[in-house]
Amino acid sequence: MSDLWRRCLERLEGELSAEDLHTWLMPLQAREDANGLQLFAPNSYTLDTVRGRYLGQIEAMLLQLAGKPCPVRLEVGSSTARPAAPAKTAAAPRVATTPTAPAFNHNLDPHYTFETFVEGKSNQLGKAAAMQVATNPGRAYNPLLLYGGTGLGKTHLMHAAGNLMRERNPDCKVLYLRSEQFVGSMIEALRAKSMDQFKLRFRSVDALLIDDIQFFAGKDTTQEEFFHTFNALFESKQQIILTCDRYPKEVDKLEPRLKSRLGWGLSVAIEPPDFETRAAILLAKAHDKGVAVDEHVAMLLAKRIRSNVRDLEGALNTLAARANFYGKPITTDFAEETLRDLLATHAQAVTIANIQKITAEYFNVRLQDLLSKRRVRSLARPRQIAMTLSKELTEHSLPEIGEAFGGRDHTTVMHACKTIRKFIETDARMRQDWEQLIRTLTG
């Protein structure tokens, strides 16, 4: 086992539960090389879980242990399956040759493609924009900015665009980085006085994909450097794709000149998927991972886990791991039993009372006015939004929601839902309010 990985596991023992450590991290095999640490997962659902839940923590721990950023590459396989050094090196010719440039590391995840991305109303526009950018890099929309809450598929779409660019043109240099990696590389370059190389690395690509740029907030030197990189790429029509956890104008401590540039291209919101899309994603993921899950189980999870796709996928991975361990089929009873605590947490997360309170606060109206019979527009709209949120984020029926809003009829709730849905599609301001409320309510 790699010494660095062994030390990392020892430290993580203090941070993670024994069950998590044994289920997800212990089965990994590790290999260290000049590019960082390569971790091999026994199967794709272990890989997805490690990537989704623990990668940040692992990289932070490696940074502490190694004293410098140590990129982690995850793949399904075994560290003994391939020799540590390529066979060619062992049989190197004795005559002097021009050293070949190291292969360009795109950092793209080959699993994240448009084929494996399930389309629904919540992400339709984002997917279409990403596809356009991939088929016409630097010319369709530049930059393309995908924003929205956590675990909704922004990273997936970004990789899908990069993968498609590479499929269409294998010479296309696409570089994907999480923003922490951009910051880490910059700090390293400053330390090693190799800023010229740093600049060249980022400016010589055909497409630069940077994930979670909200992480740049408050980091002035990074923003300065990124600003110049952005300008250089933009001017020479190299594609830029970015993601952010909210509309960039809402990110505090991001320089105004950067915010303004981010708005030069196209910004698309990725919203939480509706019930049908959640169920479809779950079935597609189960199929990809070779896990036998029927529609009843998919519907159970889609109904009870509304927060985001990552949580949904996490639940599927846990189910698959436990079913595998106990040698049992995944039935609805098995799912209810295995995920009891998780489902209970999600059930508590969004209640009508909570939606009413948060919506009243958001629109700066009193809760009792929101629930009153008064029909002035300043109250009617927030009330309709709160009713629609209750319909979409809880399992309550229309009559129950009507009752909770001062004893209104179920047709009033139905009308509210229709009105608000239409507004969200046509009115940008309303869409922003809606997305912000969803983010606040689903964390």
Ligand SMILES: Nc1ncnc2c1ncn2[C@@H]1O[C@H](COP(=O)(O)OP(=O)(O)OP(=O)(O)O)[C@@H](O)[C@H]1O
């Ligand atoms: N529509 C979808 N179809 C298939 N898989 C999806 C979809 N949306 C999300 N996922 C999956 O959910 C997981 C989380 O998605 P992703 O990492 O892209 O989220 P994100 O929006 O970038 O979140 P964060 O902001 O936290 O990085 C991934 O495994 C991704 O494949």
